[in-house]
Amino acid sequence: MKYQGSCHCGDISFTAEGDLQQVVECNCSYCGRKGHLMWFVGRDKLNVALKGTVATYRFNKHVIDHQFCPRCGVGVFGLGKMPDGTPMAAINARCLENVDLAAVKHSFYDGRSV
Template sequence: MADKPTHQGACACGAVAYEVDTDLEGLIECNCSHCYPKGFVLAFVAPDAFRLKKDGPQTEYTFNTHKIRHLFCDTCGVQAFALGETADGSKMVAVNVRTLTDIEPFSWTAQRVDGRSF
């Protein structure tokens, strides 16, 4: 993905680390029962734009339709990303923008989405 910048990300303890190609456009904040309490800001990318660099032990959590695999670090509990499908069945990775380590906090803008009503 040469047309989009590559960003580095990790959980709080560094056991899980990744890089992702994204321009940080189209970010969302969702108010569903999972995203809102955790304060997620999400960037959705194709699997080929995401590369796992450190695959520390993670636990998987699914809910509702079980189409998204929420993975969180067993050591620090941070969810850096999730794996799933879009509404049309395409594979995607949902990156927690708050785990990007090379951007200035709050340097992005996100659209609020009413996931609670889905």
């Protein structure tokens, strides 16, 4: 299935294709503060359209590019690699349109302890 999403102001919009059955809540110092619910897809399943620019934030091991809108501040997705090296996108499911997140399975990742 194809999903549409965006930041709050619409400068970053995207489509993501996949099976949205689960989101991951992480308690690391970044995600815990931002409240992201991540849905992981292959990077080739994410198509981004820009009206403005994208800002990138990296921390800790500097292996994930946390992408956010510099105009409205919303974190839309992160770009990195799966443990096997496959390029992935961690979509902030809160940015998806017409998705009932209460109906999607939530799992927890203890990023604070990693």
